[in-house]
Amino acid sequence: MKIDVLTLFPEMFEGVFSSSIMKKATEKGKAAFRAVNFRDYAEGKHKVVDDYPYGGGAGMVLKPQPLFDAVADLKRSAEQPRIILMCPQGERFTQTKAEELAGEDHLIFLCGHYEGYDERVREHLVTDEISIGDYVLTGGELGAMVVADSVVRLLPGVLGNEDSAVKDSFSSGMLEHPHYTRPADFRGMKVPDVLVSGNHKHIDEWRRTESLRRTWERRPDLLNTADLTEKEREKINQWNHEKKLI
Template sequence: MRFDIISCQPDLLDSPFSHSILKRAQQKGLVEIHIHDLRKFAINKHGQIDDYAFGGGAGMVMMIEPIDKCISELQAERKYDAIIYMTPDGQTLNQRIVNQFSLMENVIILCGHYKGVDERVRQHYVTHEISIGDYVLSGGELGAAVLADAIIRIIPGVLNDESSALTDSFQDGLLAPPVYTRPAEYKGMKVPDILMSGDTPKIEQWRFEQAIERTKLRRPDLLNE
């Protein structure tokens, strides 16, 4: 899978893709991540990519021309399955959306900044608008990293144990059950006996019941859905 991320602050994306699972996914050849500095497509020698909003108001707006130039250059090289715009008023990201994106081959992620992009970009270029939550960040770069991380980790071959991703929270509409590891007892706190029994069917049933109970307590809206 290939990600082309368009940003006016590309340095913000250096760290997330240079460590841990995301780094190994690239080393394995399972993922390509290309970060494009929007200022290379600026309208003048001063690197201008934004301007004042028509009609007045506070804040600057990302211009259509640099974005069009960047996207057009990328589309001249390959076909893209999605052009995703990271924006606070987009569809809230969830595991179902992540799963759908993970089946794609080539994806562009456009990082918003300032007061956002010229509306014509959203109308004529963008295919999906995604938010990572009901709050506002300084730019879309952190959101783009979150989205890419969520997608990449479920691509087959990225995790050493692929079944691990399938048992994550939200994959089956439930929160994950509690987990324990050694030691079996610490300062009087014991691991549930069922997990030490070796009875796999009973353990799985216990985990399922715990997942339902945890979801009822913490995210009852998931059960309603």
């Protein structure tokens, strides 16, 4: 996968692209990263990328020309990359979206600053608008880092254990079950007996139940779309009943 980021602050990505999973993806030949300053594509002596909004108002708006020209330059011949606008007005980013983007060959992220983008960028250039949450950041760079990391770790061969991404929270539609490691008894706090029993069927059942319980406790909204058995739905009804009695 090729990932290009159009930004006014390419230096922000130096550590991100050369560390952790991103670095491993590069070393394994699974991904290639580039941060490009789209000011380099601005016309005129002073390379201006923003201007006052028509109709008046606070703040400055990013001009369309530098972004259109930068994207045109980054495209490979005859390819159709996903061009992602990082924006608080965009679609809320989810694991499902990460899995969708992981199937692409080329992603181009547009990271803006100032008051916003010229609307023609939204209408005629980008394929996706993504938000990582209902809050406003100084620019799109941090959001692009989040999305890129989430996508790259899903590429085949990037993680050391191929099952890791499959079993992550949200991949199954629910939150992940609790984890324990050695020692089995830490200052009187013990690992659940089932996890040291060696009975893998019982371990799988325990993990599924705890995943269900954790989701019910922390993110019950996810259960509306989770693929649950009739027995699991009965468990939820039981927990809801017990909660009302407390």
